[in-house]
Amino acid sequence: MGNSGDMTATLLTNARLIDPVSGHETLGDLRIEAGRITDTGPAERIIDCKGKCLAPGIVDVGVKVGEPGERHKESFLTAGEAAARGGITTMVCRPDTIPVIDSPEMLEHARSRAFRSPVRVHHMAALTRERGGREMVEIGFLRDAGAVAFTDGTHVISDTRVLSRCLTYARSLGALVVGHPQDPGLSAGACITSGKFASLRGLPGVSPLAERMGVERDLALVEATGVAYHLDQITTAAALPALVRAKAAGVDVTAGTSIHHLTLNVLDVADYRTFFKVIPPLREEDDRLAIAEALADGTIDILSSMHTPQDEESKRLPFEQAAPGAVGLETLLPAAMRLVTAGHIDLPHLWRAMSLNPARRLGLEGGTLAPGAPADLVLFDPEAPFVLDRWTLASKSKNTPFDGSRMEGRVLTTWVGGTVVYDREAAHA
16 A cells, blocks of 8 residues: 555545444544554545454564574564554553563663564563562662563562562552563473363373462462552463452452463363463463453453474474464464354454553553544454465464464554554565
8 A cells, every 4th residue: 555654644544443432433534644644634645444344553562582692583573563464553562571670781782683573662671680589679679671571481489578669669660560460380391271170181180270379379479569560371260259359459460461362272282282271271262252251341451472482403302392483474464353253242442452551551652543643553354364484474484373274354454653664565575
């Protein structure tokens, strides 16, 4: 469709507007100028969207990029290209790099590399030095350097006193903390959810109780300290009651989940298929359905890809030894269409979880079609069918569990700040 440019007024007509704020979709027009959505006015360029869906760009929280240290797995350039092709206009990146982003200097280095990305990039910093769970980072300095949140990721802080101190200090600075709800003692050495299937496969399993216990511990500390807290991945039905109680009590907590836990279950591991090894492990079907319902009713606020690139060598190992994680920047949108097709959620509420809520929680612009908002947009055909070939992905690593799957949902155009960063027609011309 061509590049709309930063200053040229462009009118996108005949679009199926997906509005996560109102929760409705309507057929209408959208005008963009100087990188932002604007009120009505003249336009030098008119683009017919042909009745396809136009929505705010996806804000993907928890993206792993290999820079620094593992650039062979993913760079900011390749991750950004994959994101643009997936309708993601903002990546919020994790600090679990080599070395860890736990100082203003490391954060500045990552930020300097992120300029290679065609989409917006924000960074989370570690909560403790080297994610070791012992010494708190300089939260204030890292916030000043641009960190939007603080997390040790899957390295759960087992020392409750240390975690309480971190949360208290973060509260005093108004910083958002992101936690991984898991009891590290129960989950150590596990690679699959415990149950009959795990026993049949002879794999060490972890009970859903580990997630429930992690949630309850974290929420008790959050309530005591008053910190703003986000649980990165809720994947079991057992963890939901504590979350519901905390929200009802006014605790400043939000929760997320990953697209893989919403569209796959433990049986997909089948004969030790390592592309289906993720953290937390895939759950039972009853859990998947409960999480889908929690996303639809707003108990779970954010849906993300939890993009975790791994090279072929780290996946071509026995299931127990294989590295966990899956890429998801390009597959987030089409996989999410499965939830819509199955009747779990409608498009406006799906976009609330993938765009509006993450933007609001992290204090970022975006997630809305309102005048004045940045023109970060995705035009997509929700019903376009295709068979995924992992070798066509823009990511350096190709570890997707959806390889060979029949999917629906094609991104047609992605804009960041009013500029086209992906155009499917041009890319396949």
